[in-house]
Amino acid sequence: MDLAVVALRTDAERYSRMLPRAEVVAAPAAVAHRPARLAWEQTGLPLLAQQVGAKVLHSPFYTCPLRAGCPVTVTVHDATFFTEPEHYDKTRRTFFRSAIKTSLRRASRVIVPSKATRDELIRLLDADPTVIDVAYHGVDQTAFHVPTEEEKARVRARLGLGDSGYVAFLGAKEPRKNVPNLIRGWSRAVTDLPDPPALVVAGGQGHDDDIDRAVAEVPAHLRLLRPGYLRYADLPGFLGGALVAAYPSYGEGFGLPILEAMACGTPVLTTPRLSLPEVGGDAVGYTTEDPDRIATDLRDLLQDEQRRITLAKAGFDRAKEFTWDSSAEVHIAAWRRAAE
Template sequence: MRVLVDATAIPAQLRGVGRYLDNVLPALVTAGVEVTALAQARDRKHFEDLGVACVPDVAVPAGRAARLAWEQYGLPGVAARLAPDVLHSPHYTHPLRWRGPLAVTVHDGTFFSDPQWHTRTKGPFFRAATRLAVRRADVCIVPAQATADELHRRLGLEPDRAQVAHLGVDTALFKPPDAEAKARARAAAGLEPAEEFIAFLGTLEPRKNVPALIRGWVSACARLAGPPPALVLAGGAGWDRDLEAAVAAVPAGLRLLRPGYLPLAELPGLLGAATVVAYPSLGEGFGLPVLEAMACGAAVLTTRRLALPEVGGEAVAYAEPTDDSIADALGWLLTDPQLREQLGQAGLARAARFTWAACAEAHLRGYEHALRRSRQEGRR
């Protein structure tokens, strides 16, 4: 199986799609798939170091609009020259001029179910891209059954054209950290050496529900008999208009830290050192921070929205995404170290089920389906 993967949409900071490709592409190579990545010049050595071959000497514009134009007018020619068994577009969009076997990854369906979580430009763009993918792709690869169900309900995606590929976790990196890793992550976040804290990891966007987390943390701290834990909001800046007001309302005496985007190597120390990792999202296509926190032995608090229960199962604590429910759950967890220990152990066991090898195997099934469907329609 020869697969050409368009990896040109990866941002400079490795967020969602970058983390996904960094892990699934080497796993596909290990599984025997002949993977070739189309990457921007800055990323080629990175992929080659991961054991993934790259197309040489292809100039891909770095700007978003220019890259999207190249995807439509430059990528089809490169794909036609290389003649892969399948073209895989891993981030919603794909070249409309490509008529061969096509797999498109659709990461979530919230652009349709909850458009208010997205910006006025991002929402319409990704809704249009998703509609085209559902209409034209031989297979849509999705990270959770909840996402497949949402695309079926909203857009009529046939179940046999949806390939669920749960994301995995790199347990060589995401594992219970040692004292040195914890100390390094504490310093990176601005914490004192022995300071207890609640950690959040993710882009500060509306769906992450961070203002409710802040208010719930403030309320939970008011009920504690001992010193209150700090709240660390780690992740890239987003567009949550309610965030600054929630931050400004934090009482004196409580510590809220915003270290921004942290290097990947610091994340296990942060997650594993936290008293609680809180991820009270309003809905996710998967929820990779929950899985990674579980793999680090953390006690995790999240919600039962969309795909999050598919990830957490019975190994995490749940709250409704409201101030009061988050406050109650945090208060419960902060005062019960035995429960936190039980959740940490359960999380480790559950996280071990989510491997990138299994994710790669699901991708391969999707590619095989795309190739069969294309042949049946006489396009290959």
């Protein structure tokens, strides 16, 4: 199967290196801005698909051309714009709700990353189950691996943690990720421990204003770090060096951060919302979104070393079941069905 990838000009060289057998086409410079990109997707992208002789056009992020000139497949990553609307601003919520409904009507095949997302689309939007394909995300076992002691020490040194233990969060700071309640739960869980572990909240800044309010409530003797983005090469050391990776999300289309932590041999504490149990199974610990319950469950896990060891091993073994090769096979099968 021949592959042509359309990318922003800033990404074209990187995709050319990653996909040496693909034809990588740089989109016009103007589409770097979202409004122009959305407009070009409806007009310029179908023309480009025609020029490269595409038999199927795949849109990887909710939206798709209305008149593509060939069958279209589209990835809908989650249904949380419908199930958790309060966690999005009105403009974003309105746009993505409309985009998802349009894609479900127009696309020949719809690809989703979990059965939970498929079931939500069917339940909430009366989507046709016969055109939805579930392609689980994978995890790169080379990029996300059980780190060496040297890798862990390097990250601790960069974060200024020394030999102190810590709880890790890695992800976007969106309201749906529940970071404020994680901060409150961690604070209550460790405040009276003789050697309280730090909380390190890493990742992009996001748009959750309640995080600053939660930070202001943290007692002065506890240590909370917000380093922002970490170097990609440091992620195994960061995740694998943590006592616990905590991800008490209100719901995910897949939940890649918990899979990456599992692949690094880290015990995970998350919630049983939407797709997260599909990924974690019996290999992770579960809590709720409430800060008091997070505090209780996190403290229990921090004080039970044997359970952390058991979860770490079970999570590492389970992570091996999720591969990008398997995901690619589902995508290719969906494209073939669309072309036929």
